[in-house]
Amino acid sequence: MPYEPILLARVGKPGSAALEGYRADGGYATAERAVKELKPEQVVAQVKDSGLRGRGGAGFPCGLKWTFLPKDHPGPIYLCVNADESEPCTYNNRILMEKDPHQVLEGIMLACFAIKSKKAFFYVRYEYGDAFRAVQGAVDELYAAGLLGTNIFGAGFDLDIVVHRGAGAYICGEETGLIESLEGKRAWPRIKPPFPAIEGAFRKPTIVNNVETLACVTQVMKRGIDWFKSLGVPPDPNNPRDAGSYGPKLYTLAGHVNKPVCVELPMGVTLRELVEVHGGGVWKGRKAKAVNPGGLSMGYVDVNAPLKGGDGKTEYDIPLDFNGPGRVGCLGLGTAAVTVVDDQTSMVDVLHNTCQFFAHESCGQCTPCREGTGWMLKITDRLRRGLGRKEDLDILVEVADRIGIMPGTTICGLADGAGWPVKTAVRKFRAEFEAAIKSGEKSKYAKALAMAH
Template structure:
């Protein structure tokens, strides 16, 4: 692998890095000019496909492939939604890009829209990001004034409008079809798929949904080429024909009990240990780590013994986690009781479930009630198996829900209990010495009271 040079964060320490003047002074919009000056939409699609770029929003779906799902020669409008909802706990890489280098994102977005023949882009941004909102809007205004947006961009005949849309302040607004429902003015209830957005999305028209970091990668690929992108990261596993590899740079958000929390750019495939030691300055206060979340809380948990896990799209799955997710690593030190961790996680998912699917709505709130009871010293050993039974039966993977929020709720439960069972059992026995072996159903009033 060639020596790694950060590109996504290369500009953020420049003075006024968010302005068009600063962006253009480092070659900004040269890629857009190259694309509009001589490349075809199919040419850009092929370039992105050849790069092996996989979406950075959580699912890791190949970006170029997703674009080819749009109907050919569609007579009506095609829409592009840029997913800037950034709702996964621990994740803030989109915020850094939008606040410090919004033009990089916008250039990537315009190129992506050109490649997919989209005539309108909706920039759907998390409600809680006022500075990002201000800077992205200012950057969009600068683009209109400079002829990078609007009608007949740079005399190419291609026209595009970008509208900013403020998110509705809920985790589920980041799920792509929840986002589309919210954009259309409704409650962000995810849609049953198929049809997927590429066929029927915003306003029932073909729509692409991509993450902010994905758009920034598209800009870098146009500037530097598919070969450059593929020279970074992890090639496909030859023993797994379904593995497309994990190429390119990645923004890792590192937080929790760490000396130097922050957003770091590194090649895909860096291990958790390398991220903590080489970038984060080690676990804080000289303590030991107990566990870490590998890619947002919905991906589950790694134990400290599993920190050799590579943070590429395939890595966390090999350690029993759901996946790489958003690559947001949250370090948990040795002082944190796992009961507290899981209680916190269950509170989050129960609160954020949109309520459409019974297994998710009831499963997440039932799990929270049990965790409330365990935390309050009324837990039973039997509850651990019950929690696992819930976790194994909610989500897209067991096929019982519309969207992946329930899988995200299930994985912290599965990993915490299966990887730290001894600690849970010890807590239950210590805090409920007379009742931990109880197997009779818990009286309803006790459940309600505990909640």
């Protein structure tokens, strides 16, 4: 049977962003029931038991994160909503904010009730003008209707939501960088510990949750644990660290596909099905060569490489759950933003473009990231201009391996995200890079750029 969308069920309806339409569809009834009939601990337990993992990139269990707050803290406790959706080719949060903001706002209410917070900061990416206006308009509607402020639902529940426009930087998507920006400072990620749950915004305990995660909180509390766990992929019994990949997920498709689209499916759909069925296949009658399975920072899948133990399957057949991309050397599922590279596009150009982005977006606080992203950009620029050397490929991989949280050289994960596409591209498509070096020809992009000047 075809999957019936839940998170996107109201998208496309006339007036889908308006409070009147949302309440007509049963909106805020779940939040009202929770604050009147449940204790905060019961909401935390239900979200924790559902297996909901954060949709922002790391996949950390949402309910478990909530339990990290200090017990019996006098307050204030804050919720920060991470809507700084700046991972390239990701736009699932934007659609929720523009088309159904009240679903997200109800999730904020539920989360704030659960963590005993009376104030939420909704941090929206600066470039998202329409999303900012939609969210601010929805918040204004709630205040006008008496659904924000004091004594909400007549249950003694108080909550204020502040919509904050971001600072226009990729690094603001990192939760402590977001908090620094929210406080009016340069968005330099903080050294951890202390973690935000202990000392976050304005030095108070803070939970940071992603937009799609909070929309899922609404649905978990509305439809129940059994419904949520009926979708997706259960934990791998051979992997004690696997918490499962439950629930619906918004996947976005971009790049060289016939139909760029945001589609909602149960977690675990294969990369091949997503591109070939939901994306209408690769454009211009071409074939896929490489794919980002979850945002630029996750690295590259070689669609023609055989899958280990895959019985004739290739990396194109990996499931898009929290474990699938890692099986083929990628960093993870990330934001589930799938970007396709066709077989007539040079990986030299693709990698140069990738390095250009991360070198620009590094905040510069950590020397390995600041210098490493710059070196990788200079080397890939040399490659595309036909001046590369074979040893450049080994240097690229070495730099990519040595920067980031995982080798322990940086404060945040931007360097890991910068290194993963470099090392996966070079390792998986080395023959193409070596052929480009041997020919000594400028790439098509470099030739076009030279002609333009």
